[in-house]
Amino acid sequence: MAQSQDNTQEPVAGRAPLIVGGYDFRSLTEAVAVPVERKTPIGWWFFFLPSLAMLGLFGVSIGWLFWEGTGIWGLNNPVNWGFAIVNFVFWVGIGHAGTLISAILFLFRQKWRTSINRAAEAMTIFAVMCALVFPGIHVGRVWVAYWMFPLPNQMDMWPNFRSPLIWDVFAVSIYGTVSLMFWYVGLIPDLATIRDRAKTRIRKIAYGIFALGWRGSHRNWLHYERAYLMLAGLATPLVLSVHSVVSMDFATAQLPGWHTTIFPPYFVAGAIFSGFAMVMTLMLICRVLFKMEDIITMRHLENMAKIMLLTGCMVGYAYGIEMFIAWYSGNPYEQFAFANRALGPYAWAYWIMVSCNVITPQLFWFKKMRNHIGWLFISSILINIGMWFERFVIVASSLHRDFLPASWDYYQATFWDFASLIGSFGLFFTMFCLFARFLPLVATAEVKTVLPEADPHQGEELVRVVPAGAGAEPAAQPAPAGGGGA
């Protein structure tokens, strides 16, 4: 791609710039704001309408579920948890990469996150929305779903706070709330940008209301940046706790295949792995559709591929260590559960999981593959398939053959199981399409801070840091170019 133009003053020699294409503040605003303002591109409808159709399928499948009950799913007596819980864990996991990018990479001062954090955070919120649907609908008697919350009621009953299932209610709903606040706080300056560029009264009012009258005062930025830092600091332990708590839904059970201490870190690594794959899929489409190849650069994609390689290896290690511990424990039930997982009736699902999650990311050891758009896209899809199967394997293969052979059975998903899975993708992509159409896809105010002319000491530091002749040509000039963009 366009790597020839280096417009950042990257002190580490030889590293690709964060943003290419010679942007200044004004052209960056243009690049991000114009997709929000211009006529809807045809390509957007190409994604939006199928998504909307899938969302309709979701509505139908939920309506039929409410009418008929959970019998429309393929659940049977040993396998009382099926697609609903698989989808729930899958979607919560997808969300985790957004928080990792927005919060953890922020704390680690990884400035490359600025181009992708907005979209990744949006992805988090939509993924958590999809996730929250499933615990709500899978309870069977949906009209008493409010029992999940500690609300005073006429029966004088309260939830059991010793159960991981209630921890889950708190963890996931608070995670959704905090992610939404984090995302909105980040959006305020960019909404103000759209407000100030608005030509029509409706746009001025619509964006103006949500921009809260932001005027870029540094007295405001001071509190704003502090609030943002603290939200990042809060979201970091929160995100680690969420999938840990989700994993405890399984790990605190006695069931072989679930009763494992490795589950919390294994789930968190898997969540980040699948989430990065989803960010990759979305970014590869968005950067082409909205012509942002210079803002979401090959460096961003390559960095994401590296994180996918790391987390993919962690997930692969967890698969291995699970097998080892099952053998090493000397517990025949554990040993059977894992032998059955790899060789039993669900072996097909297990090997889909292993080949997608462990083998696919290994190609990212090669720089060429990390920079191959086609392979990045294919692998991101494969990894998401693999991570969905990981949850399926954990749920179905552990449940279907437990301690009592007389109760063994095989779980076969029905049409409505698949309808709700596909439908949840419809919800996710519909929301994401609307986001990409109506809100700034890139955190413009943040990206501006990584442009070289945003540095109030531009030049000064470089004279000190960079040895003479190290290619820092703007450093020598007393008045740096850019800034005004006039």
Place this chain on the structure above:
Amino acid sequence: MGLMTLDVPEASAGYSHYGVLARFETAKALYRACEAVRDAGYSKWDALTPFPVHGLEKAMGLKPSRLPFLVLATGLTGAGLGFALQSWVHIQAYPLIISGKPLFTWPAFVPVTFELGVLGAALGAVLGMFAFNKLPTYHHPLFRSETFSRVTDDGLFIAIEAWDPKYDDRATAEFLSGLGAVEVEHVPIEDPIDTDDGEGDA
């Protein structure tokens, strides 16, 4: 729109202008100018930028935000309330002995206590930031300036308010021009003519 009151102190009564608004071309020039304005002894002034200019609070002589104390307080409140709720439910409201375990099983209360602590702290951070920044403030004299719409694009501004003790209509404007401002203008408090929302779009 006027949903909220004007973010202008009582002192503004009797002033014809909000103050002087000056635009600077680069972050470096803005930083230098802020240092100069601070050293000149102005107190009622602000820098307005499309992005947080790194370290500008030092150049402006601003104290660090006190938001962390509020966040600590709301976070501890959230965690405390969460722990109290769970203890009350299991000891007082709905005492059930499960697996022969005691009623006050505090280790099992840790996850929800933690989550509610995070919720309290996050709400404190966001709502506290809104309160400290007086957001939403939909109406502000600066929005009457034509050039000010660039503040969310590429405009780097300093605004010195008319009720600053050191303020003088001409001298302050000349002072800012001397610091390298490329555009200097006086911003009115009242609408000069009937504009519908005061946002300057060219």
